[in-house]
Each structure stands twice: as C-alpha cells, then as structure tokens.
Amino acid sequence: MRPLRFGLAGTGYWARIAHAAALASTEGVEFAAVWGRDQAAAGKLAGSHGATAYQDFDEFIAAVDAVAFAVPPQVQAALAQRAARAGKHLLLEKPIAASVADANALARAVDDAGVATVVFFTALFQPDLRAWLADAAARGGWLGGTAVWLGTALQPGNPFNTPWRRQKGGLWDLAPHLIALLLTSLGPAEVAAASRGPADVSHLVLRHLGGASSALTVTLSAPPAAEYLEVFLWGATGRSAAPREGGDAVTPLRVALAELAGNVSSGQRRHRCDVHFGRDVVALVADAERLMSGG
Numbered sequence: 001m002r003p004l005r006f007g008l009a010g011t012g013y014w015a016r017i018a019h020a021a022a023l024a025s026t027e028g029v030e031f032a033a034v035w036g037r038d039q040a041a042a043g044k045l046a047g048s049h050g051a052t053a054y055q056d057f058d059e060f061i062a063a064v065d066a067v068a069f070a071v072p073p074q075v076q077a078a079l080a081q082r083a084a085r086a087g088k089h090l091l092l093e094k095p096i097a098a099s100v101a102d103a104n105a106l107a108r109a110v111d112d113a114g115v116a117t118v119v120f121f122t123a124l125f126q127p128d129l130r131a132w133l134a135d136a137a138a139r140g141g142w143l144g145g146t147a148v149w150l151g152t153a154l155q156p157g158n159p160f161n162t163p164w165r166r167q168k169g170g171l172w173d174l175a176p177h178l179i180a181l182l183l184t185s186l187g188p189a190e191v192a193a194a195s196r197g198p199a200d201v202s203h204l205v206l207r208h209l210g211g212a213s214s215a216l217t218v219t220l221s222a223p224p225a226a227e228y229l230e231v232f233l234w235g236a237t238g239r240s241a242a243p244r245e246g247g248d249a250v251t252p253l254r255v256a257l258a259e260l261a262g263n264v265s266s267g268q269r270r271h272r273c274d275v276h277f278g279r280d281v282v283a284l285v286a287d288a289e290r291l292m293s294g295g
Contacts, residue, residue: 169200
C-alpha cells in the first residue's frame with residue numbers, strides 16, 4: 001500500500017525538532033513537501049529530509065495527501081480549512097484555532113470534505129499517559145481533579161517565546177493540554193469559574209457533566225526555579241497522579257501520525273482526538289477568557 005504523502009506547513013523550532021523528525025521516521029508516511037512563509041527556511045528544512053519546498057500553498061497541498069501543521073493557531077485555522085476543502089487529511093496542533101468561530105469553521109470544512117483529522121495533544125499520545133487514563137477509567141469513582149502547569153516559555157531566550165504565546169499566554173498554550181487530559185479522564189465539562197493572576201497566570205474551575213469538578217492553574221511566565229507540572233485525580237479509591245508529559249515529542253507524534261494514516265487507510269474519519277474534540281477544547285478556553293474579561 002502506498003504511504004500517505006505528508007506535507008509540513010511551518011518551518012519554526014517546533015516544526016524542525018518535532019514534526020519533521022516524526023514525519024521522516026513514521027511507518028506508512030512519506031515526508032514529501034514543506035511550505036513556510038520563510039522560503040529560505042522551507043528550502044533548508046525540505047532539503048535536509050529529501051522533501052520539496054513550495055512557495056505557493058495551493059501548489060503545496062496539491063502535491064500531498066495530508067498536511068501536518070506547525071504554525072500559530074490563527075494561521076493554522078485558515079490554512080487547514082483550505083487544505084480540508086482540497087480533500088487533504090489533517091494533523092493539527094492545539095489549539096486548533098484562536099477563536100470559537102474559527103474552530104467551528106474548521107470543523108465544518110472537515111465535515112463537508114469528509115477528511116480525517118487528529119489533533120496532537122502531546123500527552124494523549126504518550127503510552128504511559130494512555131495507560132494511566134485506562135487505569136483511571138477502570139477505577140472510576142473520581143470526584144475531582146487538579147492540574148498545575150507553571151511554564152517558563154516566556155523567559156528570554158526560550159525557543160517557545162513566540163509572538164502568539166506572548167499575546168495569548170498560558171491560557172491558550174498550556175491550558176488546552178490540561179483540559180484535554182481532564183475531559184478524557186473526568187468527562188465533558190463547562191467552565192464554572194475563571195480568574196486572572198499576575199502576568200499571564202490563569203485559574204479555571206471546570207464542572208464535569210458526571211458530577212466531578214476540576215481546577216487548573218497555568219502560566220508561561222513562571223521563574224525557572226518555580227517550573228512545575230502536575231495533574232492528579234482524587235476520589236473514593238484515593239489519589240492518582242498522571243505521568244508527566246515527556247520531553248520527547250517525536251515518539252508520541254509518530255503515534256498520532258500512524259493513527260491518522262490508519263484511519264485514512266480504513267476509511268475511518270473519527271478519532272477521539274479529532275477536530276471536534278479540538279473544537280470543544282477551544283470553546284472551553286474561550287469561555288474562560290470571556291469570564292476573566294467580565295463577560
């Protein structure tokens with residue numbers, strides 16, 4: 001069976017260290033093309049992996065079966081709609097968009113085109129975290145959860161100190177990861193409360209439809225000495241802490257790519273981390289932002 005020909009949209013740090021490496025080493029996937037706004041960077045990245053660099057986005061998507069995105073969310077939402085309308089399958093980054101309207105528009109474009117999608121919430125593709133989630137589901141009886149991510153991406157010199165992160169902060173960059181874990185372990189939810197702290201600190205309380213509640217704190221502005229990540233559930237059987245999201249993004253990204261390719265091969269268009277799940281996460285983040293702004 002012919003490999004699924006992938007193009008990579010994006011040439012930044014994350015595209016180079018994660019996406020390109022995973023695309024070049026996943027069975028059933030051919031890393032065929034690169035597109036980026038920086039043409040020199042696109043040519044260099046493509047050349048290092050035997051792919052072809054494109055300047056025109058429509059020519060780029062015409063050359064592939066699927067597109068992996070490693071661009072800011074507001075850019076991803078618009079380009080992914082174009083790719084979906086052209087019949088291309090999508091490996092999306094979180095958040096899938098920077099607004100509910102854009103997330104809904106992308107989901108509609110995917111549904112209309114009948115293409116397959118996977119959203120790369122890193123932890124949800126880690127084997128150890130999947131095992132933890134399976135154990136949590138088997139134990140049941142959870143009454144609540146707590147998630148704290150004190151990140152340092154906005155420190156000077158950090159490669160993730162990018163314009164969209166400076167604009168949107170931890171609420172849009174880190175909270176989607178934690179919300180995805182809590183939705184998967186405790187079920188669908190709504191935002192019950194949200195509050196701002198100093199800098200980009202955000203506090204959220206989720207009310208899950210099954211009766212549990214969870215609380216999150218995120219920031220990208222923590223001092224290096226305070227950097228920290230913890231997620232745990234608590235209930236009748238005790239307390240269960242999730243394994244930490246690993247530093248190796250390539251291995252879980254290979255899993256995401258392989259599962260997308262498998263769905264394409266089998267004709268399956270739904271995935272537990274597809275565009276619809278990504279849209280639900282965006283809606284919760286946007287609700288929290290609205291509440292913090294007095295809406």
